Amino acid sequence: xxxxxKVLNIIIGVLYALLGIIWLxxxxxxxxxxxxxxxxxxxxYVCLFLPLVVVFAxxxxxxxxxxxxxxxxxxxxxxxxxxxIMFFVGIVLYKQYTSDGTYFETLFYTLAFYFVAVELTVPGxxxxxxxxxxxxxxxx
Numbered sequence: 001x002x003x004x005x006k007v008l009n010i011i012i013g014v015l016y017a018l019l020g021i022i023w024l025x026x027x028x029x030x031x032x033x034x035x036x037x038x039x040x041x042x043x044x045y046v047c048l049f050l051p052l053v054v055v056f057a058x059x060x061x062x063x064x065x066x067x068x069x070x071x072x073x074x075x076x077x078x079x080x081x082x083x084x085i086m087f088f089v090g091i092v093l094y095k096q097y098t099s100d101g102t103y104f105e106t107l108f109y110t111l112a113f114y115f116v117a118v119e120l121t122v123p124g125x126x127x128x129x130x131x132x133x134x135x136x137x138x139x140x
Contacts, residue, residue, distance in 0.1 A: 008135040009066050012128055016066075019117075019124045020059045026117035027052045051086075051114055073132035080125035087118045 031048060058079055062072045 004138050005069075005135055008131055008138070009069070012072065012131050012135075013063055013066055015124055015128055015131075016059050016062050019121055020056060022120050023052060023055045023114070023117045026114050030114070054082075071132055071136065073129050073136075076125045076128040076132065080122055080129070083118045083121040083125065086114060087122065 027048060058075060062075050065072050065075070
Protein backbone atom coordinates (compact mmCIF):
# COMPACT_ATOMS: atom_id res chain seq x y z
CA UNK A 1 0.00 0.00 0.00
CA UNK A 2 2.76 2.45 0.91
CA UNK A 3 4.64 1.83 -2.36
CA UNK A 4 1.47 2.35 -4.41
CA UNK A 5 0.86 5.65 -2.67
CA LYS A 6 4.41 6.81 -3.37
CA VAL A 7 4.14 5.76 -7.02
CA LEU A 8 0.89 7.71 -7.38
CA ASN A 9 2.54 10.75 -5.76
CA ILE A 10 5.34 10.55 -8.33
CA ILE A 11 2.87 10.19 -11.22
CA ILE A 12 0.82 13.15 -9.98
CA GLY A 13 3.98 15.23 -9.56
CA VAL A 14 5.11 14.37 -13.09
CA LEU A 15 1.69 15.36 -14.45
CA TYR A 16 1.89 18.72 -12.67
CA ALA A 17 5.40 19.25 -14.07
CA LEU A 18 4.28 18.37 -17.63
CA LEU A 19 1.34 20.76 -17.42
CA GLY A 20 3.65 23.47 -16.12
CA ILE A 21 6.01 22.93 -19.06
CA ILE A 22 3.07 23.14 -21.48
CA TRP A 23 1.96 26.43 -19.93
CA LEU A 24 5.51 27.81 -20.08
CA UNK A 25 5.92 26.86 -23.75
CA UNK A 26 2.52 28.36 -24.54
CA UNK A 27 3.43 31.60 -22.77
CA UNK A 28 6.79 31.93 -24.49
CA UNK A 29 5.38 31.14 -27.93
CA UNK A 30 2.58 33.69 -27.42
CA UNK A 31 4.97 36.49 -26.50
CA UNK A 32 5.46 37.70 -30.08
CA UNK A 33 1.74 37.74 -30.86
CA UNK A 34 0.91 39.59 -27.66
CA UNK A 35 3.60 42.19 -28.36
CA UNK A 36 2.15 42.78 -31.84
CA UNK A 37 -1.40 43.12 -30.54
CA UNK A 38 -0.87 44.99 -27.29
CA UNK A 39 2.46 46.73 -27.83
CA UNK A 40 5.60 46.43 -25.74
CA UNK A 41 4.57 48.30 -22.61
CA UNK A 42 4.61 46.92 -19.07
CA UNK A 43 0.90 46.03 -19.20
CA UNK A 44 1.61 43.65 -22.08
CA TYR A 45 4.03 41.63 -20.01
CA VAL A 46 1.78 41.70 -16.95
CA CYS A 47 -1.16 40.42 -19.02
CA LEU A 48 0.98 37.71 -20.59
CA PHE A 49 2.77 36.46 -17.51
CA LEU A 50 0.02 36.84 -14.88
CA PRO A 51 -1.68 33.56 -15.91
CA LEU A 52 1.74 31.87 -15.85
CA VAL A 53 2.43 33.14 -12.34
CA VAL A 54 -0.96 31.89 -11.15
CA VAL A 55 -0.44 28.49 -12.77
CA PHE A 56 3.03 28.08 -11.31
CA ALA A 57 1.72 29.12 -7.87
CA UNK A 58 -0.93 26.39 -8.15
CA UNK A 59 1.71 23.87 -9.24
CA UNK A 60 4.04 24.90 -6.41
CA UNK A 61 1.30 24.58 -3.78
CA UNK A 62 0.27 21.22 -5.19
CA UNK A 63 3.79 19.82 -5.23
CA UNK A 64 4.35 21.09 -1.68
CA UNK A 65 1.15 19.35 -0.55
CA UNK A 66 2.25 16.17 -2.35
CA UNK A 67 5.56 16.30 -0.52
CA UNK A 68 3.70 16.61 2.80
CA UNK A 69 1.50 13.67 1.65
CA UNK A 70 -1.67 15.76 1.70
CA UNK A 71 -4.49 15.67 -0.81
CA UNK A 72 -4.31 17.81 -3.95
CA UNK A 73 -7.75 16.91 -5.28
CA UNK A 74 -9.40 20.23 -4.38
CA UNK A 75 -6.55 22.20 -5.93
CA UNK A 76 -6.83 20.13 -9.12
CA UNK A 77 -10.59 20.74 -9.17
CA UNK A 78 -10.10 24.50 -8.83
CA UNK A 79 -7.50 24.34 -11.58
CA UNK A 80 -9.93 22.53 -13.89
CA UNK A 81 -12.69 25.06 -13.15
CA UNK A 82 -10.36 27.99 -13.85
CA UNK A 83 -9.17 26.33 -17.05
CA UNK A 84 -12.73 25.74 -18.26
CA ILE A 85 -13.53 29.41 -17.64
CA MET A 86 -10.40 30.43 -19.55
CA PHE A 87 -11.36 28.01 -22.34
CA PHE A 88 -14.77 29.61 -22.83
CA VAL A 89 -13.35 33.12 -22.57
CA GLY A 90 -10.81 32.16 -25.24
CA ILE A 91 -13.57 30.85 -27.51
CA VAL A 92 -15.68 33.99 -27.09
CA LEU A 93 -12.78 36.37 -27.64
CA TYR A 94 -11.43 34.40 -30.59
CA LYS A 95 -14.82 34.62 -32.29
CA GLN A 96 -14.94 38.35 -31.64
CA TYR A 97 -11.47 38.74 -33.08
CA THR A 98 -12.25 36.82 -36.27
CA SER A 99 -15.69 38.33 -36.88
CA ASP A 100 -14.89 42.04 -36.79
CA GLY A 101 -11.09 42.01 -37.01
CA THR A 102 -10.50 44.21 -33.97
CA TYR A 103 -8.22 43.63 -31.03
CA PHE A 104 -9.15 43.94 -27.40
CA GLU A 105 -6.59 45.19 -24.90
CA THR A 106 -7.76 43.15 -21.96
CA LEU A 107 -6.39 40.41 -19.82
CA PHE A 108 -9.08 38.11 -21.18
CA TYR A 109 -7.81 38.53 -24.71
CA THR A 110 -4.41 37.36 -23.55
CA LEU A 111 -6.07 34.22 -22.19
CA ALA A 112 -7.01 33.33 -25.77
CA PHE A 113 -3.29 32.79 -26.43
CA TYR A 114 -3.22 30.11 -23.74
CA PHE A 115 -5.95 28.19 -25.55
CA VAL A 116 -3.85 25.06 -26.21
CA ALA A 117 -2.50 24.99 -22.66
CA VAL A 118 -6.03 25.27 -21.30
CA GLU A 119 -7.24 22.47 -23.58
CA LEU A 120 -4.58 20.18 -22.10
CA THR A 121 -5.00 21.39 -18.53
CA VAL A 122 -8.63 20.31 -18.26
CA PRO A 123 -8.04 16.59 -18.98
CA GLY A 124 -4.75 16.74 -17.05
CA UNK A 125 -6.52 18.15 -13.99
CA UNK A 126 -9.25 15.53 -14.26
CA UNK A 127 -6.62 12.77 -14.42
CA UNK A 128 -4.92 14.25 -11.35
CA UNK A 129 -8.25 14.28 -9.48
CA UNK A 130 -8.86 10.63 -10.40
CA UNK A 131 -5.35 9.63 -9.30
CA UNK A 132 -5.82 11.54 -6.05
CA UNK A 133 -9.07 9.67 -5.38
CA UNK A 134 -7.37 6.35 -6.12
CA UNK A 135 -4.52 7.30 -3.78
CA UNK A 136 -6.96 8.12 -0.97
CA UNK A 137 -8.68 4.75 -1.43
CA UNK A 138 -5.37 2.91 -1.34
CA UNK A 139 -4.30 4.71 1.85
CA UNK A 140 -7.46 3.68 3.71
